[in-house]
Amino acid sequence: MTVLFFYGTLRHLPLLQQVLGREVAVEPAALPGHTVARAEAGDWPTLVPLAGALASGSLMRDVTDSDLERLDFYEGGFGYRLAAQSVRVSDGTTLTALVYMPPEGQGSAGDWSLDDWRLNWGDVAVATAADVMMLMGQRSGAEVARRYGLMQVRGASRLRAATAAPATRRHHAGDSDVQVLRHRQSYANFFALEEYDLTYRRFDGSRSPVINRAVFVSGDxxxxxxxxxxxxxxxxxxxxxxxxxxxxxxxxxxxxxxxxxxxxxxxxxxxxxxxxxxxxxxxxxxxxxxxxxxxxxxxxxxxxxxxxxxxxxxxxxxxxxxxxxxxxxxxxxxxxxxxxxxxxxxxxxxxxxxxxxxxxxxxxxxxxxxxxxxxxxxxxx
Known part of the structure; x- marks a missing residue:
């Protein structure tokens, strides 16, 4: 049985579930001899060895091979690698769990708060993760890491787009009015080009034939x-x-x-x-x-x-x-x-x-x- 311990942003359950593509259950746990700090390069966590400390986190049991493959893709481009660590669970006992350890040389700069990160970045991270995981099998983790900042811009744009303008005269779209059958990214650098095979509801109520549309994607x-x-x-x-x-x-x-x-x-x-x-x-x-x-x-x-x-x-x-x-x-x-x-x-x-x-x-x-x-x-x- 594979067990994972999360100490950083993947403790945010909506993000973890977006990355894994399924609902999961987690439980509280802690990693002895470590503390969680803010990374020197930005508002994300890093793990710092510290005698006598306990790094709070979440434990996930019954991890599948597919889960590991998806997590390796999400984390691997940033240099995080799995390592076995002794983790303390809520009843005080310890067990061995795999932990994504930060890359060597990642400096720290003060405390990091999951609650503060969740408030400032949680929704953006979940929206961005949807785009990241769409690229699994199409792009390497290193390519995703290189474009992650731009992908965050796009994720934030999608959140703003969810607050739609009024639809009093135009058609008020429902959830099933546009059906995407295939979605792929043909090009990605500063901008991205995405292709969609889709069908949409016509004004007479019937569905259109399957059409292909390309979208030049950029942030707001x-x-x-x-x-x-x-x-x-x-x-x-x-x-x-x-x-x-x-x-x-x-x-x-x-x-x-x-x-x-x-x-x-x-x-x-x-x-x-x-x-x-x-x-x-x-x-x-x-x-x-x-x-x-x-x-x-x-x-x-x-x-x-x-x-x-x-x-x-x-x-x-x-x-x-x-x-x-x-x-x-x-x-x-x-x-x-x-x-x-x-x-x-x-x-x-x-x-x-x-x-x-x-x-x-x-x-x-x-x-x-x-x-x-x-x-x-x-x-x-």
Whole structure:
């Protein structure tokens, strides 16, 4: 009989069951001579030898060969390896259990709390694990580990997608309206390409024939246009874009709003503020929500949250910014609002989120420029 002891994130039962693909039962146990600490590189646990300590955890009995195969795939890419350890169970007796020991050299940095991790990362981890386990047999554990951060972004996007927009005029989809018969990942790097063989319910109630659809998968994104209502000006950014280049556009440098991916563990608003610092050196004021939307739903999973930020934009704040490790080279442009609308009319601004946001600002501009009682500047949160 194979027995496993879990001391870290797999103590979160929904995550363990997602990885194993079945319901399981666990019981409390502890690993003598060890303590659980926060890994130096991030918010996940590591096991540290410590005389007299007890590392709390969960014990799983009757582990199958399939369970071990799935767990090896999930853990192996990160360098965790099974080792036999003496574990103490609730009645005070000890038994031998297999434990996924952390890779050598994984430093620790203070205490780690399962409850805190569960609150901040539990749902994202479960959603991400569904994508990870889909790749078993298609990708190596090392490939999954290399892309895990991007997969977390996608997992967080799926959680946000679960809160759907209203369906008062359009069809209100039920659980069986779309049936996926086969799902595979054809390509994965910064983005992923996934193929689905599926059938869906037609408007007359019948089912469609089986069709194949490819989806270009990326995480949710945010855009934010800084606007100074006192000076009636905005800050645009300019950068090289591979998409227009791939289309054959001889002018692949685009004027845009500040934009970026929403990292796992942050809200769209937090992402907007982070990206503004990275791409323009700006600390934004109050955020005005513009819209949430799919820019190209026929082929892309990307969902964008767009904002206008009321921000003080004095002369001379534009410059060249960007995260060096991401090869970003981003130039800022301070322009009057009417100049922005002229650039849209001429076609020089051809970036859809910026155009959508500018049209929203055109509608709301008078309201935003009306002084509010108690306002002394544009930099309030």
């Amino acid at each position: 994104a945010v855009t934010v246009l800084p606007y100074d209502p006192a000076r009636d000006r905005v800050l645009l950014i300019e950068q090289f874009r591979a998409g227009p280049m791939g289309r054959g556009d001889p002018q692949p440098w685009l004027l845009e709003a500040i934009a970026g991916r929403i990292d796992a563990g942050e809200t769209p608003e937090q992402a907007a503020r982070r990206e503004a610092v990275e791409e323009a050196g700006l600390n934004l004021g109050a955020l005005e929500f513009v819209a949430g939307y799919y820019p190209s739903p026929g082929a892309k999973s990307e969902y964008i949250y767009s904002y206008v930020a009321l921000t003080d934009l004095p002369d001379g704040i534009e410059g060249v910014f960007g995260v060096e490790g991401e090869a970003e080279d981003i130039r800022g442009h301070l322009i009057e609002f009417e100049a922005l609308m002229s650039l849209i009319a001429s076609g020089e601004v051809n970036n859809a989120p910026l155009m959508l946001t500018a049209l929203w600002l055109q509608r709301e501009r008078a309201r935003l420029r009306t002084p509010r009682h108690g306002d002394s500047d544009n930099t309030s949160v």
